Amino acid sequence: MPKKRVAILISGRGSNMVALIAASKAQDYPAEIALVLSNRPDAAGLARAGAEGIATTVVDHTAFGKDREGFERALQTTLEERAIELVCLAGFMRLLTPWFVRRWEGRLINIHPALLPAFKGLDTHARALAEGATFHGATVHFVVPEMDSGPIIVQERLQIRPTDTADTLAARVLEIEHRIYPLALALVASGRVEMIDGACRCREVP
Ligand code: GRF
Numbered sequence: 001m002p003k004k005r006v007a008i009l010i011s012g013r014g015s016n017m018v019a020l021i022a023a024s025k026a027q028d029y030p031a032e033i034a035l036v037l038s039n040r041p042d043a044a045g046l047a048r049a050g051a052e053g054i055a056t057t058v059v060d061h062t063a064f065g066k067d068r069e070g071f072e073r074a075l076q077t078t079l080e081e082r083a084i085e086l087v088c089l090a091g092f093m094r095l096l097t098p099w100f101v102r103r104w105e106g107r108l109i110n111i112h113p114a115l116l117p118a119f120k121g122l123d124t125h126a127r128a129l130a131e132g133a134t135f136h137g138a139t140v141h142f143v144v145p146e147m148d149s150g151p152i153i154v155q156e157r158l159q160i161r162p163t164d165t166a167d168t169l170a171a172r173v174l175e176i177e178h179r180i181y182p183l184a185l186a187l188v189a190s191g192r193v194e195m196i197d198g199a200c201r202c203r204e205v206p
Helices: 015-024 044-051 068-081 098-103 124-130 166-189
Strands: 004-010 031-038 056-058 086-089 108-112 135-142 152-159 193-196 199-202
Touching (some): 004 015, 015 044, 044 056, 068 098, 124 166, 135 166, 152 166
Antiparallel strands (some): 108 135
């Protein structure tokens, strides 16, 4: 089976992007990272991707002002030009409109630093501590128009320690993220997991 052509969308340091690139180097990995795209020209991840020999590009959202759809049409054109088949959001700090999400239905995945459906949105580690949660973790899910709400592909949890701070939790969760994102992408790219009628379906692969 040919490897699926994947774009990773970032806005910042790109540590999940690095984990995906590393995993994609294995011969039997079902996806290749064909493009890293950032909405911010200063995203540190761009240099890291470039150093790995991955094509990078910037679609600067500030150039579009309040025209969200204009920005997304530019994203769409770039992805089509590169014949991208799957998109991974990895710390991409722009909300995507239903227009874009529907175009990529079942082919757009995201990583979130919490055990969804708990702690959607930002500051997940501080909020988990403030609520006295026992468990915390990370989730990879298909993207649907409602934020942080799509069907869950992979999730891994950890037990919160009495000594944990938001920073130690962030570091512990990040280790999980770097493990489960490559796994989830492999499941989707190989067709072993797909989104059908708004839910995850797993296929037996011989
Ligand atoms: C990660 O915690 C991810 O879960 C969240 O944004 C952060 C991105 O980190 N969506 P990095 O840029 O991959 O290092």
